[in-house]
Amino acid sequence: MTQTPFIRRRQNLAAQLGNGVAIVPTAPERVRNRDTHHPYRFDSYFWYLTGFPEPEAVLVVTGGDKPQSILFCRAKNEEREIWDGYRHGPAGAQDNFGVDAAFPIGELDQRLPELIADRSVLWHSLGHDEEWDSRITAALNTVRSQSRAGKRAPREIRDLRALIDGMRLVKDNSEIDTMRRAAAISAAGHARAMRHCRPGMAEYELEAELIHEFRRRGADGHAYTPIVAGGANACVLHYIENDRVLPDNALVLIDAGCELDGYAADITRTFPVNGRFSPAQRDCYEIVLAAQQAAIAAVRPGASFMAYHDAAVRVLAQGMIDLSLLNGSVDGVIESESYKRFYMHRTGHWLGLDVHDAGEYKEDGEGGEWVKLAPGMTLTVEPGLYIRPAADIPHELHGIGIRIEDDVVVTTSNCDVYTDAPKSITEIEEVMRRD
Numbered sequence: 001m002t003q004t005p006f007i008r009r010r011q012n013l014a015a016q017l018g019n020g021v022a023i024v025p026t027a028p029e030r031v032r033n034r035d036t037h038h039p040y041r042f043d044s045y046f047w048y049l050t051g052f053p054e055p056e057a058v059l060v061v062t063g064g065d066k067p068q069s070i071l072f073c074r075a076k077n078e079e080r081e082i083w084d085g086y087r088h089g090p091a092g093a094q095d096n097f098g099v100d101a102a103f104p105i106g107e108l109d110q111r112l113p114e115l116i117a118d119r120s121v122l123w124h125s126l127g128h129d130e131e132w133d134s135r136i137t138a139a140l141n142t143v144r145s146q147s148r149a150g151k152r153a154p155r156e157i158r159d160l161r162a163l164i165d166g167m168r169l170v171k172d173n174s175e176i177d178t179m180r181r182a183a184a185i186s187a188a189g190h191a192r193a194m195r196h197c198r199p200g201m202a203e204y205e206l207e208a209e210l211i212h213e214f215r216r217r218g219a220d221g222h223a224y225t226p227i228v229a230g231g232a233n234a235c236v237l238h239y240i241e242n243d244r245v246l247p248d249n250a251l252v253l254i255d256a257g258c259e260l261d262g263y264a265a266d267i268t269r270t271f272p273v274n275g276r277f278s279p280a281q282r283d284c285y286e287i288v289l290a291a292q293q294a295a296i297a298a299v300r301p302g303a304s305f306m307a308y309h310d311a312a313v314r315v316l317a318q319g320m321i322d323l324s325l326l327n328g329s330v331d332g333v334i335e336s337e338s339y340k341r342f343y344m345h346r347t348g349h350w351l352g353l354d355v356h357d358a359g360e361y362k363e364d365g366e367g368g369e370w371v372k373l374a375p376g377m378t379l380t381v382e383p384g385l386y387i388r389p390a391a392d393i394p395h396e397l398h399g400i401g402i403r404i405e406d407d408v409v410v411t412t413s414n415c416d417v418y419t420d421a422p423k424s425i426t427e428i429e430e431v432m433r434r435d
Helices: 004-017 044-050 078-084 089-097 105-116 130-144 160-169 173-196 203-216 231-235 279-297 307-322 330-336 425-431
Strands: 021-025 031-033 058-062 068-073 101-104 121-124 156-159 227-230 251-256 258-260 267-272 378-381 384-387 400-403 406-410 415-417
Touching (some): 004 058, 004 160, 021 130, 068 089, 068 105, 089 101, 101 105, 105 130, 156 160, 173 203, 227 231, 267 400, 279 384, 279 406
Parallel strands (some): 068 101
Antiparallel strands (some): 378 406
Protein backbone atom coordinates (compact mmCIF):
# COMPACT_ATOMS: atom_id res chain seq x y z
CA MET A 1 0.00 0.00 0.00
CA THR A 2 1.51 3.32 -1.06
CA GLN A 3 1.67 5.99 1.61
CA THR A 4 1.38 8.90 -0.82
CA PRO A 5 -2.40 9.43 -0.39
CA PHE A 6 -2.15 9.33 3.41
CA ILE A 7 0.75 11.79 3.47
CA ARG A 8 -1.16 14.11 1.14
CA ARG A 9 -4.25 13.99 3.38
CA ARG A 10 -2.21 14.80 6.49
CA GLN A 11 -0.62 17.72 4.67
CA ASN A 12 -4.05 18.92 3.61
CA LEU A 13 -5.30 18.69 7.18
CA ALA A 14 -2.26 20.52 8.58
CA ALA A 15 -2.80 23.36 6.11
CA GLN A 16 -6.31 23.86 7.49
CA LEU A 17 -5.26 23.90 11.16
CA GLY A 18 -3.48 27.25 11.17
CA ASN A 19 -1.56 27.35 14.44
CA GLY A 20 -3.72 24.53 15.75
CA VAL A 21 -3.17 20.91 16.70
CA ALA A 22 -5.37 17.91 15.89
CA ILE A 23 -5.54 14.70 17.93
CA VAL A 24 -6.84 11.60 16.15
CA PRO A 25 -7.00 8.32 18.12
CA THR A 26 -7.82 5.01 16.51
CA ALA A 27 -10.55 2.73 17.81
CA PRO A 28 -9.94 0.64 20.94
CA GLU A 29 -10.14 -3.12 20.98
CA ARG A 30 -13.51 -4.35 22.23
CA VAL A 31 -14.09 -7.35 24.48
CA ARG A 32 -16.59 -9.81 23.06
CA ASN A 33 -16.81 -11.99 26.12
CA ARG A 34 -14.43 -12.75 28.99
CA ASP A 35 -10.92 -12.62 27.44
CA THR A 36 -12.02 -12.83 23.79
CA HIS A 37 -12.11 -9.71 21.61
CA HIS A 38 -14.21 -8.77 18.63
CA PRO A 39 -12.19 -8.76 15.39
CA TYR A 40 -10.32 -5.48 15.42
CA ARG A 41 -11.38 -2.67 13.12
CA PHE A 42 -9.55 0.68 13.17
CA ASP A 43 -11.27 4.05 13.44
CA SER A 44 -12.18 5.38 9.98
CA TYR A 45 -10.88 8.92 10.60
CA PHE A 46 -7.57 7.61 11.89
CA TRP A 47 -7.21 5.19 8.97
CA TYR A 48 -8.06 7.91 6.45
CA LEU A 49 -5.03 9.88 7.65
CA THR A 50 -2.54 7.07 8.38
CA GLY A 51 -3.33 3.66 6.89
CA PHE A 52 -1.95 2.32 10.18
CA PRO A 53 -3.76 -0.93 11.13
CA GLU A 54 -2.81 -1.49 14.78
CA PRO A 55 -4.85 -0.68 17.89
CA GLU A 56 -3.50 1.56 20.68
CA ALA A 57 -2.39 4.29 18.30
CA VAL A 58 -2.87 8.06 18.15
CA LEU A 59 -2.00 10.59 15.44
CA VAL A 60 -1.12 14.17 16.35
CA VAL A 61 -1.02 16.70 13.50
CA THR A 62 0.29 20.23 14.06
CA GLY A 63 -0.17 23.17 11.73
CA GLY A 64 1.68 26.45 11.47
CA ASP A 65 5.08 27.24 9.98
CA LYS A 66 6.49 23.76 10.65
CA PRO A 67 3.63 21.27 10.34
CA GLN A 68 4.26 17.79 11.69
CA SER A 69 2.58 14.41 11.84
CA ILE A 70 3.45 12.44 14.98
CA LEU A 71 2.31 8.87 15.58
CA PHE A 72 2.08 7.17 18.96
CA CYS A 73 1.85 3.38 18.74
CA ARG A 74 2.65 0.17 20.61
CA ALA A 75 6.29 -0.50 21.33
CA LYS A 76 7.98 -3.57 19.89
CA ASN A 77 7.48 -6.53 22.18
CA GLU A 78 8.74 -9.93 21.07
CA GLU A 79 6.75 -11.86 23.67
CA ARG A 80 3.46 -10.22 22.71
CA GLU A 81 4.25 -10.68 19.03
CA ILE A 82 4.48 -14.44 19.63
CA TRP A 83 0.89 -14.36 20.90
CA ASP A 84 -0.75 -11.57 18.91
CA GLY A 85 1.31 -10.99 15.78
CA TYR A 86 3.70 -8.45 14.34
CA ARG A 87 3.99 -4.90 15.65
CA HIS A 88 5.57 -2.10 13.65
CA GLY A 89 6.82 -0.25 16.72
CA PRO A 90 7.68 3.48 16.60
CA ALA A 91 10.75 3.06 14.37
CA GLY A 92 8.91 0.85 11.89
CA ALA A 93 5.90 3.14 11.92
CA GLN A 94 8.02 6.15 11.04
CA ASP A 95 9.84 4.29 8.27
CA ASN A 96 6.78 2.61 6.75
CA PHE A 97 3.97 5.12 7.19
CA GLY A 98 5.63 8.41 6.35
CA VAL A 99 5.07 10.26 9.63
CA ASP A 100 7.60 12.85 10.81
CA ALA A 101 8.08 11.25 14.24
CA ALA A 102 6.82 8.28 16.23
CA PHE A 103 6.85 7.41 19.93
CA PRO A 104 5.60 4.60 22.17
CA ILE A 105 1.96 4.97 23.12
CA GLY A 106 2.98 4.88 26.78
CA GLU A 107 4.57 8.32 26.35
CA LEU A 108 1.44 9.99 25.00
CA ASP A 109 0.11 11.54 28.20
CA GLN A 110 3.57 12.84 29.09
CA ARG A 111 4.12 14.43 25.66
CA LEU A 112 0.61 15.66 24.97
CA PRO A 113 0.79 18.87 27.06
CA GLU A 114 3.98 19.86 25.23
CA LEU A 115 2.33 19.23 21.85
CA ILE A 116 -0.75 21.35 22.56
CA ALA A 117 1.00 24.19 24.42
CA ASP A 118 1.01 27.56 22.67
CA ARG A 119 -1.41 26.32 20.02
CA SER A 120 -4.36 28.57 19.28
CA VAL A 121 -6.91 25.82 18.60
CA LEU A 122 -7.16 22.19 19.68
CA TRP A 123 -9.05 20.06 17.17
CA HIS A 124 -10.67 17.10 18.87
CA SER A 125 -13.84 15.00 18.49
CA LEU A 126 -15.40 16.35 21.67
CA GLY A 127 -18.17 14.17 23.06
CA HIS A 128 -17.34 11.12 20.96
CA ASP A 129 -15.42 9.29 23.69
CA GLU A 130 -15.60 10.17 27.40
CA GLU A 131 -12.20 8.68 28.15
CA TRP A 132 -10.59 10.82 25.46
CA ASP A 133 -12.43 13.92 26.64
CA SER A 134 -10.89 13.29 30.07
CA ARG A 135 -7.39 12.85 28.63
CA ILE A 136 -7.70 16.08 26.67
CA THR A 137 -8.95 17.91 29.78
CA ALA A 138 -6.02 16.59 31.80
CA ALA A 139 -3.53 17.76 29.17
CA LEU A 140 -5.15 21.20 29.02
CA ASN A 141 -5.02 21.52 32.80
CA THR A 142 -1.35 20.57 32.79
CA VAL A 143 -0.59 23.35 30.33
CA ARG A 144 -2.68 25.82 32.31
CA SER A 145 -0.70 24.99 35.42
CA GLN A 146 2.44 26.11 33.59
CA SER A 147 1.16 29.60 32.78
CA ARG A 148 3.77 31.27 35.02
CA ALA A 149 6.42 29.56 32.91
CA GLY A 150 4.94 31.26 29.85
CA LYS A 151 2.91 28.32 28.54
CA ARG A 152 -0.51 28.97 27.03
CA ALA A 153 -3.27 26.42 26.60
CA PRO A 154 -5.38 26.48 23.40
CA ARG A 155 -8.20 28.99 23.74
CA GLU A 156 -10.59 27.02 21.53
CA ILE A 157 -11.62 23.41 21.05
CA ARG A 158 -13.14 22.72 17.63
CA ASP A 159 -14.84 19.72 16.08
CA LEU A 160 -12.19 17.72 14.27
CA ARG A 161 -14.65 15.33 12.66
CA ALA A 162 -16.52 18.14 10.95
CA LEU A 163 -13.23 19.28 9.41
CA ILE A 164 -12.24 15.82 8.18
CA ASP A 165 -15.79 15.05 7.01
CA GLY A 166 -15.40 17.70 4.36
CA MET A 167 -12.20 16.04 3.18
CA ARG A 168 -13.70 12.55 3.18
CA LEU A 169 -16.77 13.56 1.21
CA VAL A 170 -14.82 13.85 -2.07
CA LYS A 171 -12.77 10.73 -2.76
CA ASP A 172 -9.33 10.74 -4.30
CA ASN A 173 -8.25 8.34 -7.04
CA SER A 174 -6.78 5.78 -4.64
CA GLU A 175 -10.05 5.63 -2.69
CA ILE A 176 -12.16 5.25 -5.81
CA ASP A 177 -9.88 2.47 -7.07
CA THR A 178 -10.27 0.57 -3.80
CA MET A 179 -14.03 1.05 -3.82
CA ARG A 180 -14.24 -0.27 -7.37
CA ARG A 181 -12.36 -3.40 -6.32
CA ALA A 182 -14.65 -3.84 -3.29
CA ALA A 183 -17.66 -3.47 -5.58
CA ALA A 184 -16.36 -6.10 -8.01
CA ILE A 185 -15.92 -8.60 -5.18
CA SER A 186 -19.37 -7.79 -3.78
CA ALA A 187 -21.02 -8.16 -7.18
CA ALA A 188 -19.44 -11.59 -7.56
CA GLY A 189 -20.86 -12.54 -4.17
CA HIS A 190 -24.39 -11.56 -5.23
CA ALA A 191 -24.07 -13.50 -8.48
CA ARG A 192 -22.90 -16.54 -6.52
CA ALA A 193 -25.91 -16.30 -4.20
CA MET A 194 -28.24 -16.21 -7.23
CA ARG A 195 -26.62 -19.29 -8.74
CA HIS A 196 -26.86 -21.29 -5.52
CA CYS A 197 -30.35 -20.24 -4.42
CA ARG A 198 -32.97 -23.00 -4.14
CA PRO A 199 -36.40 -23.22 -2.48
CA GLY A 200 -36.09 -24.82 0.96
CA MET A 201 -32.66 -23.35 1.68
CA ALA A 202 -32.21 -21.29 4.83
CA GLU A 203 -31.43 -17.61 4.48
CA TYR A 204 -28.15 -18.19 6.30
CA GLU A 205 -27.07 -20.64 3.62
CA LEU A 206 -27.16 -17.82 1.07
CA GLU A 207 -25.31 -15.62 3.55
CA ALA A 208 -22.63 -18.31 3.69
CA GLU A 209 -22.27 -18.17 -0.10
CA LEU A 210 -21.64 -14.42 0.15
CA ILE A 211 -19.01 -14.88 2.85
CA HIS A 212 -17.31 -17.57 0.78
CA GLU A 213 -17.02 -15.37 -2.28
CA PHE A 214 -16.00 -12.25 -0.37
CA ARG A 215 -13.16 -13.97 1.46
CA ARG A 216 -12.16 -16.10 -1.54
CA ARG A 217 -11.54 -12.91 -3.50
CA GLY A 218 -9.53 -11.23 -0.76
CA ALA A 219 -12.03 -8.98 1.02
CA ASP A 220 -11.59 -8.24 4.72
CA GLY A 221 -15.15 -9.43 5.37
CA HIS A 222 -18.58 -7.83 5.44
CA ALA A 223 -18.81 -4.04 5.48
CA TYR A 224 -22.01 -4.42 7.56
CA THR A 225 -24.27 -7.20 8.78
CA PRO A 226 -25.83 -8.65 5.63
CA ILE A 227 -29.57 -8.76 5.06
CA VAL A 228 -30.83 -12.00 3.50
CA ALA A 229 -34.59 -11.67 3.61
CA GLY A 230 -36.95 -14.16 1.99
CA GLY A 231 -40.61 -13.39 1.28
CA ALA A 232 -42.24 -10.89 3.64
CA ASN A 233 -38.99 -10.58 5.63
CA ALA A 234 -37.88 -8.23 2.86
CA CYS A 235 -40.48 -5.73 4.08
CA VAL A 236 -38.42 -5.31 7.27
CA LEU A 237 -35.81 -2.77 6.21
CA HIS A 238 -33.08 -3.87 8.63
CA TYR A 239 -33.87 -7.56 8.85
CA ILE A 240 -30.72 -9.43 9.90
CA GLU A 241 -31.92 -12.65 11.55
CA ASN A 242 -31.30 -14.56 8.29
CA ASP A 243 -32.64 -17.77 9.82
CA ARG A 244 -35.86 -18.54 7.91
CA VAL A 245 -36.42 -21.08 5.16
CA LEU A 246 -36.71 -19.59 1.67
CA PRO A 247 -40.18 -20.43 0.32
CA ASP A 248 -40.90 -21.34 -3.27
CA ASN A 249 -42.66 -18.67 -5.36
CA ALA A 250 -41.22 -15.87 -3.18
CA LEU A 251 -38.55 -13.25 -3.69
CA VAL A 252 -35.38 -12.96 -1.64
CA LEU A 253 -33.72 -9.61 -0.99
CA ILE A 254 -29.98 -9.55 -0.28
CA ASP A 255 -28.36 -6.32 0.93
CA ALA A 256 -24.65 -7.03 1.36
CA GLY A 257 -21.27 -5.61 0.52
CA CYS A 258 -17.71 -6.42 1.42
CA GLU A 259 -15.05 -4.27 3.05
CA LEU A 260 -11.68 -4.01 1.35
CA ASP A 261 -8.77 -2.04 2.84
CA GLY A 262 -11.31 -0.26 5.02
CA TYR A 263 -13.67 0.75 2.19
CA ALA A 264 -17.24 -0.48 1.83
CA ALA A 265 -19.35 -1.63 -1.06
CA ASP A 266 -23.14 -1.64 -0.65
CA ILE A 267 -25.27 -3.63 -3.09
CA THR A 268 -28.84 -4.88 -2.92
CA ARG A 269 -30.38 -7.36 -5.30
CA THR A 270 -33.83 -8.96 -5.22
CA PHE A 271 -34.55 -12.15 -7.13
CA PRO A 272 -37.00 -15.09 -7.21
CA VAL A 273 -36.10 -18.02 -4.98
CA ASN A 274 -37.10 -20.49 -7.70
CA GLY A 275 -35.38 -18.57 -10.48
CA ARG A 276 -38.48 -17.23 -12.27
CA PHE A 277 -40.39 -14.01 -11.56
CA SER A 278 -44.16 -14.35 -11.26
CA PRO A 279 -46.24 -11.77 -13.18
CA ALA A 280 -46.91 -9.75 -10.00
CA GLN A 281 -43.26 -9.91 -8.94
CA ARG A 282 -42.21 -8.88 -12.44
CA ASP A 283 -44.53 -5.84 -12.41
CA CYS A 284 -43.22 -4.67 -9.03
CA TYR A 285 -39.61 -5.28 -9.96
CA GLU A 286 -39.86 -3.30 -13.20
CA ILE A 287 -41.27 -0.33 -11.27
CA VAL A 288 -38.35 -0.32 -8.83
CA LEU A 289 -35.84 -0.78 -11.64
CA ALA A 290 -37.36 2.14 -13.56
CA ALA A 291 -37.19 4.25 -10.39
CA GLN A 292 -33.52 3.43 -10.01
CA GLN A 293 -32.81 4.29 -13.62
CA ALA A 294 -34.52 7.66 -13.18
CA ALA A 295 -32.56 8.31 -10.00
CA ILE A 296 -29.22 7.42 -11.60
CA ALA A 297 -29.98 9.79 -14.47
CA ALA A 298 -30.45 12.58 -11.90
CA VAL A 299 -27.03 12.09 -10.27
CA ARG A 300 -24.71 14.65 -11.81
CA PRO A 301 -22.44 17.46 -10.68
CA GLY A 302 -24.31 20.53 -9.50
CA ALA A 303 -27.52 18.62 -8.77
CA SER A 304 -28.99 18.69 -5.28
CA PHE A 305 -28.44 15.58 -3.17
CA MET A 306 -32.25 15.28 -2.99
CA ALA A 307 -32.79 15.48 -6.76
CA TYR A 308 -32.25 11.79 -7.35
CA HIS A 309 -34.52 10.84 -4.45
CA ASP A 310 -37.26 13.02 -5.90
CA ALA A 311 -36.80 11.39 -9.31
CA ALA A 312 -37.17 7.92 -7.81
CA VAL A 313 -40.23 8.87 -5.75
CA ARG A 314 -42.07 10.18 -8.82
CA VAL A 315 -41.63 6.86 -10.66
CA LEU A 316 -42.52 4.81 -7.58
CA ALA A 317 -45.62 6.88 -6.92
CA GLN A 318 -46.88 6.26 -10.47
CA GLY A 319 -46.11 2.58 -10.01
CA MET A 320 -48.10 2.39 -6.79
CA ILE A 321 -51.08 3.92 -8.58
CA ASP A 322 -50.69 1.46 -11.47
CA LEU A 323 -50.65 -1.45 -9.00
CA SER A 324 -53.83 -0.11 -7.33
CA LEU A 325 -51.96 0.33 -4.07
CA LEU A 326 -52.82 4.06 -4.04
CA ASN A 327 -55.41 6.26 -5.70
CA GLY A 328 -55.16 9.75 -7.11
CA SER A 329 -52.55 11.65 -9.08
CA VAL A 330 -48.79 11.35 -8.83
CA ASP A 331 -48.53 14.91 -7.52
CA GLY A 332 -51.25 14.22 -4.97
CA VAL A 333 -49.58 11.03 -3.75
CA ILE A 334 -46.26 12.84 -3.37
CA GLU A 335 -47.76 15.89 -1.67
CA SER A 336 -49.73 13.78 0.83
CA GLU A 337 -46.72 11.47 1.32
CA SER A 338 -49.07 8.49 1.11
CA TYR A 339 -46.35 6.73 -0.91
CA LYS A 340 -44.38 6.37 2.34
CA ARG A 341 -46.56 3.43 3.29
CA PHE A 342 -44.69 1.45 0.64
CA TYR A 343 -41.45 3.44 0.34
CA MET A 344 -40.25 5.01 3.55
CA HIS A 345 -36.50 5.60 3.21
CA ARG A 346 -34.21 7.90 1.26
CA THR A 347 -32.88 6.77 -2.10
CA GLY A 348 -29.25 6.77 -1.00
CA HIS A 349 -26.42 7.89 1.23
CA TRP A 350 -22.72 8.70 1.09
CA LEU A 351 -20.41 5.68 0.85
CA GLY A 352 -16.74 5.21 1.69
CA LEU A 353 -14.79 4.09 4.74
CA ASP A 354 -18.15 3.79 6.49
CA VAL A 355 -21.12 2.27 4.74
CA HIS A 356 -23.08 5.36 5.81
CA ASP A 357 -20.10 7.56 5.20
CA ALA A 358 -18.97 10.86 6.67
CA GLY A 359 -20.20 14.14 5.26
CA GLU A 360 -23.10 16.53 5.77
CA TYR A 361 -26.21 16.34 3.61
CA LYS A 362 -27.12 19.99 4.00
CA GLU A 363 -25.02 23.09 3.53
CA ASP A 364 -24.09 25.40 6.41
CA GLY A 365 -25.95 28.65 6.82
CA GLU A 366 -29.51 29.86 6.88
CA GLY A 367 -31.94 27.84 4.84
CA GLY A 368 -29.98 24.60 5.02
CA GLU A 369 -29.93 23.81 1.31
CA TRP A 370 -29.16 20.25 0.32
CA VAL A 371 -25.53 19.63 -0.62
CA LYS A 372 -24.76 19.95 -4.32
CA LEU A 373 -23.13 16.89 -5.86
CA ALA A 374 -19.54 17.24 -7.07
CA PRO A 375 -17.08 15.01 -8.94
CA GLY A 376 -15.51 12.42 -6.63
CA MET A 377 -18.51 12.02 -4.33
CA THR A 378 -19.58 8.40 -3.95
CA LEU A 379 -23.10 7.39 -3.00
CA THR A 380 -25.69 4.65 -3.23
CA VAL A 381 -28.83 4.63 -5.35
CA GLU A 382 -31.37 2.29 -3.75
CA PRO A 383 -35.11 2.76 -4.32
CA GLY A 384 -37.46 0.10 -3.04
CA LEU A 385 -41.05 -1.08 -2.75
CA TYR A 386 -42.29 -2.85 0.40
CA ILE A 387 -45.81 -4.26 0.36
CA ARG A 388 -46.83 -5.73 3.71
CA PRO A 389 -49.84 -8.04 3.73
CA ALA A 390 -53.05 -6.14 4.52
CA ALA A 391 -56.76 -6.41 3.80
CA ASP A 392 -56.71 -3.55 1.29
CA ILE A 393 -53.77 -4.96 -0.70
CA PRO A 394 -54.28 -7.28 -3.70
CA HIS A 395 -53.41 -10.78 -2.52
CA GLU A 396 -50.85 -11.40 -5.27
CA LEU A 397 -48.80 -8.46 -3.95
CA HIS A 398 -48.75 -9.59 -0.32
CA GLY A 399 -45.25 -9.74 1.16
CA ILE A 400 -43.40 -8.47 -1.88
CA GLY A 401 -40.33 -6.50 -0.82
CA ILE A 402 -37.91 -5.23 -3.47
CA ARG A 403 -34.85 -3.03 -3.28
CA ILE A 404 -32.27 -2.49 -6.03
CA GLU A 405 -29.08 -0.78 -4.93
CA ASP A 406 -25.94 0.22 -6.77
CA ASP A 407 -22.93 2.37 -5.94
CA VAL A 408 -22.03 5.38 -8.08
CA VAL A 409 -19.30 8.00 -8.27
CA VAL A 410 -20.09 11.48 -9.51
CA THR A 411 -18.03 12.37 -12.59
CA THR A 412 -17.42 15.66 -14.37
CA SER A 413 -20.58 15.20 -16.47
CA ASN A 414 -22.89 12.68 -14.77
CA CYS A 415 -22.12 9.57 -12.71
CA ASP A 416 -20.52 6.17 -13.15
CA VAL A 417 -22.30 3.09 -11.80
CA TYR A 418 -19.43 0.88 -10.68
CA THR A 419 -21.39 -2.09 -9.31
CA ASP A 420 -22.38 -4.67 -11.90
CA ALA A 421 -24.19 -7.57 -10.23
CA PRO A 422 -26.95 -9.04 -12.45
CA LYS A 423 -29.91 -6.65 -12.31
CA SER A 424 -32.38 -6.89 -15.18
CA ILE A 425 -35.00 -9.61 -15.06
CA THR A 426 -33.43 -11.28 -18.08
CA GLU A 427 -29.95 -11.23 -16.53
CA ILE A 428 -31.17 -12.60 -13.21
CA GLU A 429 -33.22 -15.41 -14.69
CA GLU A 430 -30.33 -16.36 -16.97
CA VAL A 431 -27.89 -16.58 -14.04
CA MET A 432 -30.41 -18.68 -12.09
CA ARG A 433 -31.29 -21.10 -14.88
CA ARG A 434 -31.29 -24.69 -13.63
CA ASP A 435 -30.78 -26.47 -16.98
